[in-house]
Amino acid sequence: MGVIERGVFSDMTSRQPMPLAIPPAMVKELRHLLASAISDAKAYDVPGLCRRLNLADGDEQEAFSSKYKYAQKRLVEVSAEQVVASARQLAAEEQHFELSEQLAKIDELNGPAVTILTRRRLIALFEGRPLAREIDDIELIRSLWPIGSMRAPHPSDEATLEDYLHRHTIRNDDLTQRDVLETLGLLSCSRAHLFKFLAAVTAPDAFSGNEQVELAGKIDGLLRHDGYTLALAGRISGSPILRCAAGADRIAGGCEHLRNARRFRPDAGARALDHGYGAARLGTGGRDHIGTHPARRRLQMDPRSGGRDLAGG
Known part of the structure:
Protein backbone atom coordinates (compact mmCIF):
# COMPACT_ATOMS: atom_id res chain seq x y z
CA MET A 1 0.00 0.00 0.00
CA GLY A 2 1.22 3.46 -0.84
CA VAL A 3 1.50 6.48 1.39
CA ILE A 4 -1.71 7.17 3.26
CA GLU A 5 -3.35 10.47 2.33
CA ARG A 6 -4.33 12.85 5.11
CA GLY A 7 -5.83 15.68 3.10
CA VAL A 8 -8.10 17.99 5.02
CA PHE A 9 -11.18 17.44 2.92
CA SER A 10 -10.98 13.86 1.62
CA ASP A 11 -13.68 11.30 2.48
CA MET A 12 -15.91 13.91 4.13
CA THR A 13 -18.62 14.20 1.45
CA SER A 14 -19.13 10.60 0.37
CA ARG A 15 -22.79 9.82 -0.27
CA GLN A 16 -24.66 8.14 2.54
CA PRO A 17 -28.31 7.07 2.85
CA MET A 18 -30.44 10.11 3.64
CA PRO A 19 -31.46 10.09 7.32
CA LEU A 20 -35.18 9.53 7.88
CA ALA A 21 -35.45 12.94 9.57
CA ILE A 22 -32.88 15.71 9.74
CA PRO A 23 -33.31 17.95 12.80
CA GLY A 111 -25.11 5.43 12.97
CA PRO A 112 -24.01 5.21 16.61
CA ALA A 113 -22.24 8.26 17.96
CA VAL A 114 -18.83 8.50 19.56
CA THR A 115 -19.96 10.09 22.82
CA ILE A 116 -18.61 13.26 24.41
CA LEU A 117 -17.36 11.10 27.29
CA THR A 118 -15.32 8.91 24.92
CA ARG A 119 -13.98 11.99 23.13
CA ARG A 120 -12.86 13.51 26.43
CA ARG A 121 -11.10 10.27 27.31
CA LEU A 122 -9.40 10.21 23.91
CA ILE A 123 -8.21 13.80 24.42
CA ALA A 124 -6.88 12.85 27.87
CA LEU A 125 -4.49 10.37 26.22
CA PHE A 126 -2.48 13.34 24.93
CA GLU A 127 -2.23 15.32 28.16
CA GLY A 128 1.45 16.07 28.76
CA ARG A 129 2.59 14.50 25.47
CA PRO A 130 2.79 15.58 21.83
CA LEU A 131 0.35 14.57 19.12
CA ALA A 132 3.32 13.16 17.22
CA ARG A 133 7.05 12.57 17.66
CA GLU A 134 8.16 11.89 14.09
CA ILE A 135 6.69 15.22 12.88
CA ASP A 136 5.80 18.50 14.61
CA ASP A 137 2.32 18.86 16.04
CA ILE A 138 1.53 21.86 13.85
CA GLU A 139 2.26 19.81 10.73
CA LEU A 140 -0.18 17.12 11.80
CA ILE A 141 -2.82 19.71 12.70
CA ARG A 142 -2.48 21.46 9.33
CA SER A 143 -3.06 18.16 7.55
CA LEU A 144 -6.47 17.82 9.23
CA TRP A 145 -7.79 21.36 9.78
CA PRO A 146 -7.52 24.44 7.52
CA ILE A 147 -6.29 26.50 10.47
CA GLY A 148 -4.89 29.20 8.19
CA SER A 149 -8.45 30.19 7.22
CA MET A 150 -10.32 29.26 10.41
CA ARG A 151 -11.23 32.02 12.83
CA ALA A 152 -9.46 32.30 16.16
CA PRO A 153 -11.67 31.70 19.21
CA HIS A 154 -13.38 34.71 20.78
CA PRO A 155 -12.05 36.76 22.43
CA SER A 156 -8.71 36.85 20.67
CA ASP A 157 -6.52 39.40 18.93
CA GLU A 158 -5.42 36.90 16.27
CA ALA A 159 -7.16 36.79 12.90
CA THR A 160 -6.82 33.06 12.30
CA LEU A 161 -6.69 29.90 14.36
CA GLU A 162 -3.17 29.25 13.09
CA ASP A 163 -2.01 32.61 14.47
CA TYR A 164 -3.75 31.83 17.76
CA LEU A 165 -2.06 28.43 18.09
CA HIS A 166 1.30 29.93 17.14
CA ARG A 167 1.00 32.54 19.87
CA HIS A 168 -0.23 30.23 22.61
CA THR A 169 1.77 27.05 21.89
CA ILE A 170 5.04 28.36 20.49
CA ARG A 171 5.61 31.89 21.72
CA ASN A 172 3.96 31.57 25.14
CA ASP A 173 3.22 27.84 25.58
CA ASP A 174 0.19 28.59 27.77
CA LEU A 175 -2.29 26.13 26.23
CA THR A 176 -2.53 22.52 27.36
CA GLN A 177 -2.97 19.76 24.82
CA ARG A 178 -6.58 19.50 25.97
CA ASP A 179 -7.03 23.23 25.26
CA VAL A 180 -5.61 22.78 21.76
CA LEU A 181 -7.78 19.79 20.85
CA GLU A 182 -10.95 21.30 22.25
CA THR A 183 -10.25 24.56 20.40
CA LEU A 184 -9.90 22.54 17.20
CA GLY A 185 -13.37 21.13 17.88
CA LEU A 186 -12.58 17.50 18.65
CA LEU A 187 -15.51 17.32 21.06
CA SER A 188 -18.05 18.33 18.43
CA CYS A 189 -16.54 17.46 15.04
CA SER A 190 -18.04 14.78 12.83
CA ARG A 191 -17.28 11.17 13.61
CA ALA A 192 -15.54 10.94 10.23
CA HIS A 193 -13.18 13.78 11.12
CA LEU A 194 -12.50 12.35 14.58
CA PHE A 195 -11.56 9.06 12.92
CA LYS A 196 -9.22 10.90 10.53
CA PHE A 197 -7.52 12.46 13.54
CA LEU A 198 -7.14 9.08 15.25
CA ALA A 199 -5.72 7.55 12.07
CA ALA A 200 -3.25 10.44 11.81
CA VAL A 201 -1.95 10.21 15.39
CA THR A 202 -1.44 6.44 15.06
CA ALA A 203 0.20 6.64 11.63
CA PRO A 204 3.87 5.60 11.37
CA ASP A 205 4.89 9.17 10.53
CA ALA A 206 3.43 10.29 13.88
CA PHE A 207 4.62 7.53 16.21
CA SER A 208 6.64 4.39 15.58
CA GLY A 209 7.54 1.16 17.33
CA ASN A 210 6.18 0.43 20.79
CA GLU A 211 4.78 3.93 21.21
CA GLN A 212 2.57 3.55 18.13
CA VAL A 213 1.36 0.13 19.27
CA GLU A 214 0.60 1.22 22.84
CA LEU A 215 -1.25 4.38 21.79
CA ALA A 216 -3.31 2.44 19.24
CA GLY A 217 -4.24 -0.10 21.91
CA LYS A 218 -5.49 2.61 24.29
CA ILE A 219 -7.51 4.30 21.54
CA ASP A 220 -9.03 0.97 20.50
CA GLY A 221 -10.05 0.20 24.06
CA LEU A 222 -11.93 3.50 24.33
CA LEU A 223 -13.63 3.23 20.93
CA ARG A 224 -15.00 -0.23 21.70
CA HIS A 225 -17.35 1.23 24.30
CA ASP A 226 -19.17 2.97 21.44
CA GLY A 227 -19.08 0.05 19.01
CA TYR A 228 -15.96 0.94 17.00
CA THR A 229 -12.44 -0.40 16.77
CA LEU A 230 -9.03 0.50 15.41
CA ALA A 231 -8.29 -1.97 12.63
CA LEU A 232 -5.37 -2.65 10.32
CA ALA A 233 -5.92 -0.96 6.95
CA GLY A 234 -2.55 -1.72 5.36
CA ARG A 235 1.14 -1.09 5.80
CA ILE A 236 3.88 1.13 4.45
CA SER A 237 7.55 0.13 4.58
CA GLY A 238 6.57 -2.62 7.00
CA SER A 239 4.79 -0.25 9.40
CA PRO A 240 1.05 -0.54 10.13
CA ILE A 241 -1.56 1.91 8.90
CA LEU A 242 -4.66 1.85 11.07
CA ARG A 243 -8.24 2.99 10.53
CA CYS A 244 -11.35 3.22 12.68
CA ALA A 245 -14.11 0.79 11.78
CA ALA A 246 -17.63 0.08 12.99
CA GLY A 247 -18.63 -3.14 14.69
CA ALA A 248 -15.84 -4.03 17.11
CA ASP A 249 -17.20 -7.53 17.58
CA ARG A 250 -17.09 -8.24 13.84
CA ILE A 251 -13.38 -7.51 13.42
CA ALA A 252 -11.52 -10.82 13.52
CA GLY A 253 -8.95 -10.55 16.25
CA GLY A 254 -9.60 -6.81 16.77
CA CYS A 255 -6.90 -5.17 18.89
CA GLU A 256 -7.08 -7.50 21.88
CA HIS A 257 -3.37 -8.31 21.91
CA LEU A 258 -2.33 -4.84 20.80
CA ARG A 259 -3.00 -3.41 24.24
CA ASN A 260 -0.46 -5.83 25.73
CA ALA A 261 2.10 -5.41 22.98
CA ARG A 262 5.64 -4.41 23.83
CA ARG A 263 7.40 -4.93 20.49
CA PHE A 264 6.39 -4.24 16.91
CA ARG A 265 7.37 -6.65 14.13
CA PRO A 266 6.57 -5.60 10.54
CA ASP A 267 6.27 -9.18 9.23
CA ALA A 268 3.63 -9.88 11.89
CA GLY A 269 1.62 -6.95 10.55
CA ALA A 270 1.89 -8.33 7.04
CA ARG A 271 0.53 -11.71 8.13
CA ALA A 272 -2.29 -10.00 9.99
CA LEU A 273 -3.23 -8.10 6.86
CA ASP A 274 -3.12 -11.23 4.71
CA HIS A 275 -5.52 -13.00 7.08
CA GLY A 276 -7.86 -10.03 7.46
CA TYR A 277 -7.02 -9.54 11.11
CA GLY A 278 -7.11 -6.21 12.91
CA ALA A 279 -4.17 -4.47 14.45
CA ALA A 280 -3.97 -7.16 17.15
CA ARG A 281 -1.17 -9.11 15.53
CA LEU A 282 1.16 -6.16 15.14
CA GLY A 283 2.91 -6.44 18.47
CA THR A 284 3.78 -10.08 19.00
CA GLY A 285 7.44 -9.84 19.86
CA GLY A 286 10.50 -9.53 17.67
CA ARG A 287 12.88 -6.76 16.97
CA ASP A 288 11.76 -3.17 16.56
CA HIS A 289 12.94 -2.26 13.03
CA ILE A 290 11.90 1.37 13.23
CA GLY A 291 12.86 2.79 16.59
CA THR A 292 11.78 6.13 17.95
CA HIS A 293 13.13 9.63 17.73
CA PRO A 294 13.86 11.72 20.82
CA ALA A 295 10.81 13.58 22.09
CA ARG A 296 10.35 17.02 20.60
CA ARG A 297 8.70 20.00 22.14
CA ARG A 298 5.16 20.61 20.93
CA LEU A 299 4.97 22.80 17.84
CA GLN A 300 8.61 23.65 18.49
CA MET A 301 9.66 25.01 15.12
CA ASP A 302 8.19 28.26 13.93
CA PRO A 303 7.56 27.80 10.16
CA ARG A 304 7.76 31.57 9.73
CA SER A 305 11.22 31.87 11.25
CA GLY A 306 13.11 29.69 8.79
CA GLY A 307 13.41 26.88 11.33
CA ARG A 308 14.46 29.02 14.33
CA ASP A 309 13.47 27.43 17.64
CA LEU A 310 11.03 29.74 19.42
CA ALA A 311 9.73 27.29 21.98
CA GLY A 312 11.43 29.01 24.79
CA GLY A 313 10.13 32.53 24.40
Whole structure:
Protein backbone atom coordinates (compact mmCIF):
# COMPACT_ATOMS: atom_id res chain seq x y z
CA MET A 1 0.00 0.00 0.00
CA GLY A 2 1.22 3.46 -0.84
CA VAL A 3 1.50 6.48 1.39
CA ILE A 4 -1.71 7.17 3.26
CA GLU A 5 -3.35 10.47 2.33
CA ARG A 6 -4.33 12.85 5.11
CA GLY A 7 -5.83 15.68 3.10
CA VAL A 8 -8.10 17.99 5.02
CA PHE A 9 -11.18 17.44 2.92
CA SER A 10 -10.98 13.86 1.62
CA ASP A 11 -13.68 11.30 2.48
CA MET A 12 -15.91 13.91 4.13
CA THR A 13 -18.62 14.20 1.45
CA SER A 14 -19.13 10.60 0.37
CA ARG A 15 -22.79 9.82 -0.27
CA GLN A 16 -24.66 8.14 2.54
CA PRO A 17 -28.31 7.07 2.85
CA MET A 18 -30.44 10.11 3.64
CA PRO A 19 -31.46 10.09 7.32
CA LEU A 20 -35.18 9.53 7.88
CA ALA A 21 -35.45 12.94 9.57
CA ILE A 22 -32.88 15.71 9.74
CA PRO A 23 -33.31 17.95 12.80
CA PRO A 24 -34.47 21.44 11.74
CA ALA A 25 -31.50 23.06 13.48
CA MET A 26 -29.10 21.02 11.33
CA VAL A 27 -30.96 21.98 8.14
CA LYS A 28 -30.89 25.65 9.16
CA GLU A 29 -27.14 25.48 9.79
CA LEU A 30 -26.59 23.70 6.45
CA ARG A 31 -28.54 26.44 4.64
CA HIS A 32 -26.35 29.07 6.34
CA LEU A 33 -23.10 27.26 5.51
CA LEU A 34 -24.13 26.65 1.90
CA ALA A 35 -25.14 30.31 1.45
CA SER A 36 -21.77 31.33 2.92
CA ALA A 37 -19.93 28.98 0.57
CA ILE A 38 -21.85 30.31 -2.43
CA SER A 39 -21.04 33.88 -1.37
CA ASP A 40 -17.33 33.08 -1.69
CA ALA A 41 -17.81 33.22 -5.47
CA LYS A 42 -17.57 36.44 -7.50
CA ALA A 43 -20.87 38.33 -7.53
CA TYR A 44 -21.27 37.95 -11.30
CA ASP A 45 -20.81 34.16 -10.93
CA VAL A 46 -23.34 33.67 -8.13
CA PRO A 47 -26.52 33.50 -10.31
CA GLY A 48 -24.96 30.87 -12.57
CA LEU A 49 -23.66 28.89 -9.59
CA CYS A 50 -27.12 28.87 -8.00
CA ARG A 51 -28.66 27.64 -11.25
CA ARG A 52 -26.09 24.87 -11.42
CA LEU A 53 -27.02 23.87 -7.85
CA ASN A 54 -30.69 23.65 -8.90
CA LEU A 55 -31.68 26.85 -7.11
CA ALA A 56 -33.91 29.61 -8.47
CA ASP A 57 -32.63 32.01 -11.11
CA GLY A 58 -31.97 35.72 -10.64
CA ASP A 59 -29.94 38.60 -12.00
CA GLU A 60 -26.45 39.87 -11.28
CA GLN A 61 -27.71 43.14 -9.80
CA GLU A 62 -29.39 41.29 -6.93
CA ALA A 63 -26.23 39.26 -6.35
CA PHE A 64 -24.09 42.42 -6.33
CA SER A 65 -26.31 43.81 -3.57
CA SER A 66 -25.56 40.83 -1.27
CA LYS A 67 -24.22 37.49 -2.40
CA TYR A 68 -25.14 35.79 0.88
CA LYS A 69 -28.74 37.10 0.89
CA TYR A 70 -29.11 36.12 -2.78
CA ALA A 71 -28.20 32.51 -1.97
CA GLN A 72 -30.05 32.36 1.35
CA LYS A 73 -33.29 33.62 -0.24
CA ARG A 74 -33.24 30.74 -2.73
CA LEU A 75 -32.23 28.13 -0.17
CA VAL A 76 -35.17 28.84 2.14
CA GLU A 77 -37.51 28.16 -0.80
CA VAL A 78 -36.39 24.55 -1.34
CA SER A 79 -36.77 21.35 0.67
CA ALA A 80 -34.21 19.95 3.08
CA GLU A 81 -33.48 17.18 0.59
CA GLN A 82 -32.64 19.74 -2.10
CA VAL A 83 -30.45 21.71 0.30
CA VAL A 84 -28.50 18.54 1.10
CA ALA A 85 -28.19 17.64 -2.60
CA SER A 86 -26.97 21.13 -3.52
CA ALA A 87 -24.51 21.15 -0.63
CA ARG A 88 -23.11 17.78 -1.68
CA GLN A 89 -22.65 19.00 -5.24
CA LEU A 90 -20.75 22.11 -4.19
CA ALA A 91 -18.64 20.26 -1.61
CA ALA A 92 -17.66 17.74 -4.28
CA GLU A 93 -16.44 20.54 -6.55
CA GLU A 94 -14.84 22.94 -4.07
CA GLN A 95 -13.15 22.81 -0.69
CA HIS A 96 -15.42 24.07 2.09
CA PHE A 97 -14.42 22.52 5.39
CA GLU A 98 -17.38 23.59 7.55
CA LEU A 99 -19.91 22.69 4.84
CA SER A 100 -18.35 19.25 4.44
CA GLU A 101 -18.36 18.75 8.21
CA GLN A 102 -22.08 19.55 8.45
CA LEU A 103 -22.83 17.09 5.64
CA ALA A 104 -20.84 14.42 7.47
CA LYS A 105 -22.79 15.04 10.69
CA ILE A 106 -26.07 14.66 8.79
CA ASP A 107 -24.85 11.39 7.26
CA GLU A 108 -23.87 10.15 10.71
CA LEU A 109 -27.40 10.50 12.10
CA ASN A 110 -27.91 6.93 10.87
CA GLY A 111 -25.11 5.43 12.97
CA PRO A 112 -24.01 5.21 16.61
CA ALA A 113 -22.24 8.26 17.96
CA VAL A 114 -18.83 8.50 19.56
CA THR A 115 -19.96 10.09 22.82
CA ILE A 116 -18.61 13.26 24.41
CA LEU A 117 -17.36 11.10 27.29
CA THR A 118 -15.32 8.91 24.92
CA ARG A 119 -13.98 11.99 23.13
CA ARG A 120 -12.86 13.51 26.43
CA ARG A 121 -11.10 10.27 27.31
CA LEU A 122 -9.40 10.21 23.91
CA ILE A 123 -8.21 13.80 24.42
CA ALA A 124 -6.88 12.85 27.87
CA LEU A 125 -4.49 10.37 26.22
CA PHE A 126 -2.48 13.34 24.93
CA GLU A 127 -2.23 15.32 28.16
CA GLY A 128 1.45 16.07 28.76
CA ARG A 129 2.59 14.50 25.47
CA PRO A 130 2.79 15.58 21.83
CA LEU A 131 0.35 14.57 19.12
CA ALA A 132 3.32 13.16 17.22
CA ARG A 133 7.05 12.57 17.66
CA GLU A 134 8.16 11.89 14.09
CA ILE A 135 6.69 15.22 12.88
CA ASP A 136 5.80 18.50 14.61
CA ASP A 137 2.32 18.86 16.04
CA ILE A 138 1.53 21.86 13.85
CA GLU A 139 2.26 19.81 10.73
CA LEU A 140 -0.18 17.12 11.80
CA ILE A 141 -2.82 19.71 12.70
CA ARG A 142 -2.48 21.46 9.33
CA SER A 143 -3.06 18.16 7.55
CA LEU A 144 -6.47 17.82 9.23
CA TRP A 145 -7.79 21.36 9.78
CA PRO A 146 -7.52 24.44 7.52
CA ILE A 147 -6.29 26.50 10.47
CA GLY A 148 -4.89 29.20 8.19
CA SER A 149 -8.45 30.19 7.22
CA MET A 150 -10.32 29.26 10.41
CA ARG A 151 -11.23 32.02 12.83
CA ALA A 152 -9.46 32.30 16.16
CA PRO A 153 -11.67 31.70 19.21
CA HIS A 154 -13.38 34.71 20.78
CA PRO A 155 -12.05 36.76 22.43
CA SER A 156 -8.71 36.85 20.67
CA ASP A 157 -6.52 39.40 18.93
CA GLU A 158 -5.42 36.90 16.27
CA ALA A 159 -7.16 36.79 12.90
CA THR A 160 -6.82 33.06 12.30
CA LEU A 161 -6.69 29.90 14.36
CA GLU A 162 -3.17 29.25 13.09
CA ASP A 163 -2.01 32.61 14.47
CA TYR A 164 -3.75 31.83 17.76
CA LEU A 165 -2.06 28.43 18.09
CA HIS A 166 1.30 29.93 17.14
CA ARG A 167 1.00 32.54 19.87
CA HIS A 168 -0.23 30.23 22.61
CA THR A 169 1.77 27.05 21.89
CA ILE A 170 5.04 28.36 20.49
CA ARG A 171 5.61 31.89 21.72
CA ASN A 172 3.96 31.57 25.14
CA ASP A 173 3.22 27.84 25.58
CA ASP A 174 0.19 28.59 27.77
CA LEU A 175 -2.29 26.13 26.23
CA THR A 176 -2.53 22.52 27.36
CA GLN A 177 -2.97 19.76 24.82
CA ARG A 178 -6.58 19.50 25.97
CA ASP A 179 -7.03 23.23 25.26
CA VAL A 180 -5.61 22.78 21.76
CA LEU A 181 -7.78 19.79 20.85
CA GLU A 182 -10.95 21.30 22.25
CA THR A 183 -10.25 24.56 20.40
CA LEU A 184 -9.90 22.54 17.20
CA GLY A 185 -13.37 21.13 17.88
CA LEU A 186 -12.58 17.50 18.65
CA LEU A 187 -15.51 17.32 21.06
CA SER A 188 -18.05 18.33 18.43
CA CYS A 189 -16.54 17.46 15.04
CA SER A 190 -18.04 14.78 12.83
CA ARG A 191 -17.28 11.17 13.61
CA ALA A 192 -15.54 10.94 10.23
CA HIS A 193 -13.18 13.78 11.12
CA LEU A 194 -12.50 12.35 14.58
CA PHE A 195 -11.56 9.06 12.92
CA LYS A 196 -9.22 10.90 10.53
CA PHE A 197 -7.52 12.46 13.54
CA LEU A 198 -7.14 9.08 15.25
CA ALA A 199 -5.72 7.55 12.07
CA ALA A 200 -3.25 10.44 11.81
CA VAL A 201 -1.95 10.21 15.39
CA THR A 202 -1.44 6.44 15.06
CA ALA A 203 0.20 6.64 11.63
CA PRO A 204 3.87 5.60 11.37
CA ASP A 205 4.89 9.17 10.53
CA ALA A 206 3.43 10.29 13.88
CA PHE A 207 4.62 7.53 16.21
CA SER A 208 6.64 4.39 15.58
CA GLY A 209 7.54 1.16 17.33
CA ASN A 210 6.18 0.43 20.79
CA GLU A 211 4.78 3.93 21.21
CA GLN A 212 2.57 3.55 18.13
CA VAL A 213 1.36 0.13 19.27
CA GLU A 214 0.60 1.22 22.84
CA LEU A 215 -1.25 4.38 21.79
CA ALA A 216 -3.31 2.44 19.24
CA GLY A 217 -4.24 -0.10 21.91
CA LYS A 218 -5.49 2.61 24.29
CA ILE A 219 -7.51 4.30 21.54
CA ASP A 220 -9.03 0.97 20.50
CA GLY A 221 -10.05 0.20 24.06
CA LEU A 222 -11.93 3.50 24.33
CA LEU A 223 -13.63 3.23 20.93
CA ARG A 224 -15.00 -0.23 21.70
CA HIS A 225 -17.35 1.23 24.30
CA ASP A 226 -19.17 2.97 21.44
CA GLY A 227 -19.08 0.05 19.01
CA TYR A 228 -15.96 0.94 17.00
CA THR A 229 -12.44 -0.40 16.77
CA LEU A 230 -9.03 0.50 15.41
CA ALA A 231 -8.29 -1.97 12.63
CA LEU A 232 -5.37 -2.65 10.32
CA ALA A 233 -5.92 -0.96 6.95
CA GLY A 234 -2.55 -1.72 5.36
CA ARG A 235 1.14 -1.09 5.80
CA ILE A 236 3.88 1.13 4.45
CA SER A 237 7.55 0.13 4.58
CA GLY A 238 6.57 -2.62 7.00
CA SER A 239 4.79 -0.25 9.40
CA PRO A 240 1.05 -0.54 10.13
CA ILE A 241 -1.56 1.91 8.90
CA LEU A 242 -4.66 1.85 11.07
CA ARG A 243 -8.24 2.99 10.53
CA CYS A 244 -11.35 3.22 12.68
CA ALA A 245 -14.11 0.79 11.78
CA ALA A 246 -17.63 0.08 12.99
CA GLY A 247 -18.63 -3.14 14.69
CA ALA A 248 -15.84 -4.03 17.11
CA ASP A 249 -17.20 -7.53 17.58
CA ARG A 250 -17.09 -8.24 13.84
CA ILE A 251 -13.38 -7.51 13.42
CA ALA A 252 -11.52 -10.82 13.52
CA GLY A 253 -8.95 -10.55 16.25
CA GLY A 254 -9.60 -6.81 16.77
CA CYS A 255 -6.90 -5.17 18.89
CA GLU A 256 -7.08 -7.50 21.88
CA HIS A 257 -3.37 -8.31 21.91
CA LEU A 258 -2.33 -4.84 20.80
CA ARG A 259 -3.00 -3.41 24.24
CA ASN A 260 -0.46 -5.83 25.73
CA ALA A 261 2.10 -5.41 22.98
CA ARG A 262 5.64 -4.41 23.83
CA ARG A 263 7.40 -4.93 20.49
CA PHE A 264 6.39 -4.24 16.91
CA ARG A 265 7.37 -6.65 14.13
CA PRO A 266 6.57 -5.60 10.54
CA ASP A 267 6.27 -9.18 9.23
CA ALA A 268 3.63 -9.88 11.89
CA GLY A 269 1.62 -6.95 10.55
CA ALA A 270 1.89 -8.33 7.04
CA ARG A 271 0.53 -11.71 8.13
CA ALA A 272 -2.29 -10.00 9.99
CA LEU A 273 -3.23 -8.10 6.86
CA ASP A 274 -3.12 -11.23 4.71
CA HIS A 275 -5.52 -13.00 7.08
CA GLY A 276 -7.86 -10.03 7.46
CA TYR A 277 -7.02 -9.54 11.11
CA GLY A 278 -7.11 -6.21 12.91
CA ALA A 279 -4.17 -4.47 14.45
CA ALA A 280 -3.97 -7.16 17.15
CA ARG A 281 -1.17 -9.11 15.53
CA LEU A 282 1.16 -6.16 15.14
CA GLY A 283 2.91 -6.44 18.47
CA THR A 284 3.78 -10.08 19.00
CA GLY A 285 7.44 -9.84 19.86
CA GLY A 286 10.50 -9.53 17.67
CA ARG A 287 12.88 -6.76 16.97
CA ASP A 288 11.76 -3.17 16.56
CA HIS A 289 12.94 -2.26 13.03
CA ILE A 290 11.90 1.37 13.23
CA GLY A 291 12.86 2.79 16.59
CA THR A 292 11.78 6.13 17.95
CA HIS A 293 13.13 9.63 17.73
CA PRO A 294 13.86 11.72 20.82
CA ALA A 295 10.81 13.58 22.09
CA ARG A 296 10.35 17.02 20.60
CA ARG A 297 8.70 20.00 22.14
CA ARG A 298 5.16 20.61 20.93
CA LEU A 299 4.97 22.80 17.84
CA GLN A 300 8.61 23.65 18.49
CA MET A 301 9.66 25.01 15.12
CA ASP A 302 8.19 28.26 13.93
CA PRO A 303 7.56 27.80 10.16
CA ARG A 304 7.76 31.57 9.73
CA SER A 305 11.22 31.87 11.25
CA GLY A 306 13.11 29.69 8.79
CA GLY A 307 13.41 26.88 11.33
CA ARG A 308 14.46 29.02 14.33
CA ASP A 309 13.47 27.43 17.64
CA LEU A 310 11.03 29.74 19.42
CA ALA A 311 9.73 27.29 21.98
CA GLY A 312 11.43 29.01 24.79
CA GLY A 313 10.13 32.53 24.40
